[in-house]
Amino acid sequence: MTKIKIVTDSSAIFEEGVAEKLGIEIVPLSVMIDGVIYQDDELAGEKFVELMRQAETLPKTSQPAIGLFAEAYDKYADCEIISIHLTKHLSGTFEAARQASNLTQANVTVLDSGFIDQALAFQAIKAAEMAQAGANKEEILEKLEKMKKNTKLFVAIATLDNIVKSGRISKTAGMISNLLNIKAVMELTVDEGLVMVTKGRGNKTFHKWFENIRETLLTTPNLEKIAISHAGAAALLEPFKKELNTLFPDIHLPFLYTGSVIATHAGEGAFAIEYYTDED
Numbered sequence: 001m002t003k004i005k006i007v008t009d010s011s012a013i014f015e016e017g018v019a020e021k022l023g024i025e026i027v028p029l030s031v032m033i034d035g036v037i038y039q040d041d042e043l044a045g046e047k048f049v050e051l052m053r054q055a056e057t058l059p060k061t062s063q064p065a066i067g068l069f070a071e072a073y074d075k076y077a078d079c080e081i082i083s084i085h086l087t088k089h090l091s092g093t094f095e096a097a098r099q100a101s102n103l104t105q106a107n108v109t110v111l112d113s114g115f116i117d118q119a120l121a122f123q124a125i126k127a128a129e130m131a132q133a134g135a136n137k138e139e140i141l142e143k144l145e146k147m148k149k150n151t152k153l154f155v156a157i158a159t160l161d162n163i164v165k166s167g168r169i170s171k172t173a174g175m176i177s178n179l180l181n182i183k184a185v186m187e188l189t190v191d192e193g194l195v196m197v198t199k200g201r202g203n204k205t206f207h208k209w210f211e212n213i214r215e216t217l218l219t220t221p222n223l224e225k226i227a228i229s230h231a232g233a234a235a236l237l238e239p240f241k242k243e244l245n246t247l248f249p250d251i252h253l254p255f256l257y258t259g260s261v262i263a264t265h266a267g268e269g270a271f272a273i274e275y276y277t278d279e280d
Contacts, residue, residue, distance in 0.1 A: 045257020
């Protein structure tokens, strides 16, 4: 039986040691801060948020080079490779991986997970677990497609600073919005990318939205996994985490700093709540 190797990129956020234990190969994206280029996995969450806060300009992120993917694939030319990546709505990483798959002798299937962060890691972990248990490629791909349909990722934006620095809105509009303390929650969807869910003034926006998501989770059948990621929002999220742990004592809930690429675009204080269900 041909061994199956799982490859992903560094926008997938794992608990410490999980990717290594499952043998998941991670190809890093990169981020440039004030002219210095770092691999995404070189900067711990708190360290990156502090560097971003001090930076003169918004950090710039880059997808992995096609050659970097090809090198990773070449290392596992004796395996069947399933390469799972962040949504095409946010990055060209999937396309770089697809092009690299045509430059290697390895047998590579490249997938757009539809997600990022721990929602991407959900798929990589499940694929690696199934591979270790002896599942074939077709069985793994079928499972991943179901997971993609049954996953939800919501991201909360605490400040518009990074959007202003990127030039996506004017400085004047950004100043007004920040003075009004505008907060927003968006859903990352497979078909449309980021879609606005709600917005309002102050952290009460997040608390009100959390009440809604809590009720949704309580009425969701076959809930398999819940996860929280953040970019320096631990204090705000601690009550949310505590309540979810109480409501779902049988579900392990990772509470992790997100990676530098995600933090760059979401901004300091952002957070995400992600989950998926085990259903057909």
